[in-house]
Amino acid sequence: MSSSCRIWRRMQMPDLARIHRYHSLPEQGPKVLFFSGGSALNKISRVLKGYTHHSIHLVTPFDSGGSSARLRAEFDMPAVGDLRSRLMALADETVMGQPEVYALFTHRFEMTATLAELTEELKQLVAGTHPLIQPILNPMRELIQTQLGVTQAKISEGFDLRGASIGNLIIAGGYLNNQQQLDPIVFLFSRLVKALGEVKTVLDEPYHLSVELENGEKILGQHRITGKEQAALDSPIKRMWLNKGLKAVAPINSEIADDRRDMIEQADLICYPPGSFYSSLLANLLPIGVGRAICQNPNPKIYLPNLGVDPEQFGLSLMTQVERLVTTILADTQSIEAIHFGGLDFLLLDDRYDYGDIDENKLNSLGVSVIKTPLITEKEDKYDEQMVVKALLSLM
Structure with a gap:
């Protein structure tokens, strides 16, 4: 006993x-x-x-704002921005790590560039001719190019790349390339940047956050409750749940x-x-x-x-x-x-x-x-x- x-x-x-x-x-x-x-x-x-x-x-x-929201809407996938951000915080920043990979993962496309310019920049990254990807040695460079190539092939024409994180696009490609699972690509890139710690999403599901306020109002979406992308709440949060999608109240959990x-x-x-x-x-x-x-x-x-x-x-x-x-x-x-x-x-x-x-x-x-x-x-x-x-x- x-x-x-x-x-x-x-x-x-x-x-x-x-x-x-x-x-x-x-x-x-x-x-x-x-x-x-x-x-x-x-x-x-x-x-x-x-x-x-x-x-x-x-x-x-479960985030639903910023550039992550566009990837989520495009591929019905979990948000990967926090995942990528924490991986970079834990990355080995010495020469023994991979500073070139770190620089690539933390780079964002310009907000003021045109769609044509950003499409061309993504094309250069996939081709391996972009100055950010050229210093990365093979087989790592080819691996990154493969994941970006999947994302490039699957995003719809006119997808808004402004402000998009290259790291998020790489992880999204890995997610799509591994039967819609995050763990394999996160494990791989944790090793590539020599992350000095372990980062995982608590769930590998494309759920969203929803809350009910004390005044009875129900709000769908993380970006609507943080007070950062929209006006701050004027009533305290009473309860919160995981929701399927952003169109209607549909509690879900795993x-x-x-x-x-x-x-x-x-x-x-x-x-x-x-x-x-x-x-x-x-x-x-x-x-x-x-x-x-x-x-x-x-x-x-x-x-x-x-x-x-x-x-x-x-x-x-x-x-x-x-x-x-x-x-x-x-x-x-x-x-x-x-x-x-x-x-x-x-x-x-x-x-x-x-x-x-x-x-x-x-x-x-x-x-x-x-x-x-x-x-x-x-x-x-x-x-x-x-x-x-x-x-x-x-x-x-």
């Missing part, structure tokens, strides 16, 4: 001995898992790869793959990081099996809340954010007889920033403890990436 237990140790913040050990041997570093999307975590990721090459990044494939479940269950630490609260963080927790896997993991789970204003958090206090986070995780555990561990252990806060009222009794009832430590530079009202990374590493 087996049983589950947790062993706690005395904690130092920051724990300089642990930090030094990880920094000395990042190849043997811990498995820190992040549920995130967007670019909010990219700077932290760049710092973290100096301490561990085993971080895990589960990102959302179970995470076994490898995602194993990653979550076996992570040395789980972090719910800063970023768009609903479309980047909670969206990752919606697929079936995520919450269950989190609650099977005995290791620390940390929430590092946003600083400043996130339009998606309109009407949400810090305490409400914590409650929504825990509720979203536990909603996935209702169909099982027992859960071994909770969904959140620690609220990690800067020791001087004003996050609003903190109800210690409420946090205790949720099984959450507060850790306060310096996380913000004196002159700037934003998290210091080095301080955040060292705080997280001190918890393992």
